[in-house]
Amino acid sequence: MLKMRYFFLSILTSGISLAADAANAAEVAALALGAGNAKFGAGLGAGIVVIGAGLGIGLLAFAAANATARQPEAAADIRATVNLPLFLLEGVAIIALVVCILAVVL
Numbered sequence: 001m002l003k004m005r006y007f008f009l010s011i012l013t014s015g016i017s018l019a020a021d022a023a024n025a026a027e028v029a030a031l032a033l034g035a036g037n038a039k040f041g042a043g044l045g046a047g048i049v050v051i052g053a054g055l056g057i058g059l060l061a062f063a064a065a066n067a068t069a070r071q072p073e074a075a076a077d078i079r080a081t082v083n084l085p086l087f088l089l090e091g092v093a094i095i096a097l098v099v100c101i102l103a104v105v106l
Contacts, residue, residue: 005081007063042103049100053093060086 064082068075 039104042100045103046097046100049093049096053089056089057086060089 060082064078067078071078
């Protein structure tokens with residue numbers, strides 16, 4: 001159970017770092033390309049956010065399905081353990097997408 005917690009924490013941490021890198025990449029790309037190409041940088045950042053969140057959620061779902069298949073009697077506990085990191089990962093991805101949209105608007 002302890003290995004599973006470390007696995008989930010590592011997935012959550014990597015998802016958060018990917019989302020932060022995507023927001024940073026949008027800002028850096030907008031600055032490097034100039035104000036006229038800020039939309040390109042924001043689109044690039046949004047794409048990186050979606051890829052990072054998709055990978056994180058996919059790995060989380062894979063680990064949960066694998067754990068449930070190995071121990072079906074613990075399915076309720078596994079589902080409860082998966083929910084919090086999943087919601088946090090989605091929240092970080094949504095915040096990063098909002099930052100990318102604001103880079104275009106502002």
